[in-house]
């Protein structure tokens with residue numbers, strides 16, 4: 001049987017048996033796949049470099065009775081610097097965890113692949129605060145998955161909220177609510193909502209330009225994660 005060729009990002013690495021590893025890979029061609037890298041924990045294994053979280057590479061895989069096994073691998077991008085900075089590592093790990101959670105086995109999702117690749121690339125090589133890239137990743141992921149919250153009008157009375165300084169936000173309603181209708185919900189500044197809107201719509205090529213003011217960053221960190229955890233049903237901060 002001929003081998004298949006995949007371009008993929010290693011989202012997770014798990015030790016398996018005595019000297020193997022299982023790589024959970026987000027592949028461009030086939031979505032999420034689990035590939036066994038035999039002997040990759042042995043010294044001098046030719047799979048040592050590919051068997052690192054965040055690594056992007058080209059992999060030749062053979063498939064027997066539904067089990068995928070690595071037969072050769074070329075590292076294209078190791079994103080090595082992510083492993084040298086605690087902040088980068090935390091942000092990149094949240095990104096790969098979320099990608100693994102939403103990606104589907106054997107179903108390609110090119111937009112998701114491009115989003116993950118670019119986010120890791122800017123975290124590794126950009127001059128940005130990794131948190132800004134991480135938050136933009138989550139904003140765009142919500143949009144991509146069809147779960148973008150409403151941010152411009154009240155979900156209860158329909159009032160346009162774009163001229164308001166502060167509005168309320170409800171996870172269960174799916175976005176913004178006016179002061180009068182939603183006094184029990186958390187409040188959010190207009191500035192943060194505007195930033196959130198722009199992040200969802202941002203062209204991925206402009207990811208390097210994201211620079212959030214400190215107060216917006218901390219407000220959105222709580223708002224976006226809270227909402228993402230609610231709609232995706234998983235824990236961002238593990």
Ligand SMILES: [Zn+2]
Nearest residue numbers: 154157178181
């Ligand atoms: Zn209202």
